Amino acid sequence: MKKSIFIVLFLSTLVCSMAVFAQSAAGDIVVQTVTGKVEREVSAGKWEAVTAGMKLAPSTVINTGLNSSLVLVLGERIVTVKAMQKGTVEKLTSGTASAKSGIKLGAKVTESSVTADSDQGRTNISTASTRASDATKDLEWSEE
Numbered sequence: 001m002k003k004s005i006f007i008v009l010f011l012s013t014l015v016c017s018m019a020v021f022a023q024s025a026a027g028d029i030v031v032q033t034v035t036g037k038v039e040r041e042v043s044a045g046k047w048e049a050v051t052a053g054m055k056l057a058p059s060t061v062i063n064t065g066l067n068s069s070l071v072l073v074l075g076e077r078i079v080t081v082k083a084m085q086k087g088t089v090e091k092l093t094s095g096t097a098s099a100k101s102g103i104k105l106g107a108k109v110t111e112s113s114v115t116a117d118s119d120q121g122r123t124n125i126s127t128a129s130t131r132a133s134d135a136t137k138d139l140e141w142s143e144e
Contacts, residue, residue, distance in 0.1 A: 028055045028056075028057075029055065029056045029057070029058065029072050029073070029074050029089055029093070030053065030054070030055055030056075030072070030073045031050055031051065031052055031053060031054045031055075031056065031070065031071070031072060031073075032052065032071040032072065032073050032078065033052055033069075033070075033071040034050055034051060034052055034068075034069075034070055034071075035067075035068055035069045035070075036064070036065055036066070036067050036068020036069065036083070037049075037064075037065030037066075037068050038050040038062065038063070038064050038065065038068050038069075038070045039062065039063045039065075040056065040060050040061065040062050040063075041060070041061040041062075041063070047063065050062065050070065056072070056089050057089070058088065058089050058090035059088055059089070059090065060088065060089050061086070061087065061088055062081070062085075062086070062087070062088075062089060062092065063085075063086045064081055064082065064083050064084060064085045064086070065083065065084070066083055066084060067083055068083050069081065069082055069083060072089070072093060074093060079093045081093070
């Protein structure tokens with residue numbers, strides 16, 4: 001009886017330790033390359049530069065500066081974090097972080113409903129400057 005309890009305890013300890021080691025190995029994220037100013041938050045308000053070869057936890061908060069990028073290796077995946085991003089490594093490397101909406105700089109126009117002969121200078125939308133110029137037409141000015 002004692003031998004079977006010992007074997008069960010030994011096997012459960014072995015399985016739990018394998019799970020802990022597998023989680024820590026899979027959780028490590030390695031920095032492949034760093035371009036520009038990239039920092040990680042060590043403690044509240046204290047930032048440290050990120051260097052190539054550094055291992056990051058998924059909960060590490062990183063901040064990429066202007067004209068900078070960070071290339072991370074997550075197991076077999078390689079992920080690039082672009083400039084001006086701040087957040088946890090897990091959030092920035094997930095698929096939802098990179099799917100941003102908006103206008104992409106340098107994008108080509110594929111289709112437009114504007115015709116070539118349309119009058120681009122005047123619109124029916126009033127702004128402060130058009131209202132002011134319209135108001136001056138109604139008044140008589142005399143300069144001395």
